[in-house]
Amino acid sequence: MPIHVLRNLGLAGLLAVTTAAHADPIQAQPASPATPPAASAIPAHGVTRFKIGSLEAAALFDxxxxxxxxxxxxxxxxxxxEVAAVLKTNGLRPDxxxxxxxxLLVRSGARVLLFDTGAGxxxxxxGGHIQASLRAAGVGPAQVTDIFISHAHPDHVGGLLGSGGGLAFPNAAIHLSAPEWAAMRANKDQAALAAAIAPKVIAFAPGAAVLPGLVTAVPVNGHTPGHxxxxxxxxxxxxxxxxxxxxxxxxxxQKPEWTVEFDGDAPTAQASRRALLRRAADQNLRLYAVHFPYPGVGRVKAQGDGFVWIPETP
Structure with missing residues (x-):
């Protein structure tokens, strides 16, 4: 991942979680806390379907x-x-x-929602498989009505434009937080992207109910200015x-305080990460983790001074 881009997007804040707590009644499958389950096999068609209440959702493989x-x-x-020791303990390659x-794709009536767009x-x-995955899910790019960007790192916004530089999702409103949008426009490495998507961007205040009753933003600070x-x-x-x-x-x-190079303000991001994981464990929240083993749906539970990921069985 291009570190110069990541460093340009660093700022800080305090974790603010503004949504009400609701534990989903579907329970994740049990797993040994010491050995998280291996990654699920990635389907050839790049789509894993599941439900959020009455909503149709799908994990899209990019x-x-x-x-x-x-x-x-x-x-x-x-x-x-030290890192290798943790990986080996969990049955993973140490190197x-x-x-x-x-x-993530979500359908709600006439709305077709896409959360982040992959790496392009x-x-x-x-990467670059999101369009094929969308087609496999029965969705054309012109059908997407709303895109929600978690932050402007290239593995999350890389799919916004097509190969010719035009909008990959021509009819979609693009939602991202106002601080993230300001940082993106100020980043010279993303000038062309920002200019292309500007007519479609709807910036929101951190923590806003973006689509009331359906999608609420939850600030998790420290990674980028408006993550x-x-x-x-x-x-x-x-x-x-x-x-x-x-x-x-x-x-x-398992090690939420360990620093990752991608975080713009590491101490704030570490505190935010632990706070989110603690809340998720305490409230049995159902999570969608875009970078975890596909399809990325599951929960966390407390384990020692950290946590353990428990994927949901599709």
Whole structure:
């Protein structure tokens, strides 16, 4: 991932979670706290369907990112051997970390909602499959009515434009927080993207009810100037799309205070990450983690001084 872009987007704040607490009645499958389950197999068609109350949802496979365990990205201030020990304990390769890229699709009546857009043709990822996944889900790009951007890092906004530089989703309003939009417009590396999407952008105040009764923004600060998670509601049922509140399903969850290079303000991001995981564990929140093993739906529970990820069985 291009570190110069990530560093340009760093700012701080305090974690603010403004949504009401609702525990989804569907229980995640039990797992051994010491050994999180392995990643689910990625279907050839790139779509895993599930429900949020009465809403139809689907995990869309866009691609993956491989990051070397070299002391430069995850666990800064800790040796690669320390990171490797945690990975090995959980049955993972000790020399690298795998991140998924899975935007979320939600249908609500005439609205077709897309949460983040994947990496596009970014060189740091094996991505760019979101359009194929959408087609497999029975959705054409012109049918998407609303896009919710968690933050402006390239693995989340890379799919906003097509290969010719035009809007990939021509009829969609693009929602992101006002601080994130201001940072994106100020970033010279994203000038062309910002100019292209500007007519479609609807910036919101952090924590706003973006689509009242359906989508509420949840500020999770420290990663970027206006990083937002999103709570998606259907009656009493909730799903919290966490964006980059946590990147890796073992390291970020079991060691939430370990620094990751992608966070603009590491101390604030660490506090935000722990607070979100604590709330999720205490309230049994159902989560959608865009970078966890596909399809990224599950819960966390407390384990020692950290937490453990429990994926939901599709």
């Amino acid at each position: 691609g993956t990112i491989t990051i070397a365990n070299d002391g430069k990205t995850f666990g800064l201030g800790h040796s690669p051997a 690298q970390l795998e991140l998924g890229i899975q935007p 043709d970014a060189s740091f990822a094996r 937002s998670a999103y709570e998606i509601a259907s009656g009493p049922d909730r799903l919290l799309y966490i964006g980059d509140s946590a990147h890796h399903f073992v390291i970020s969850v």
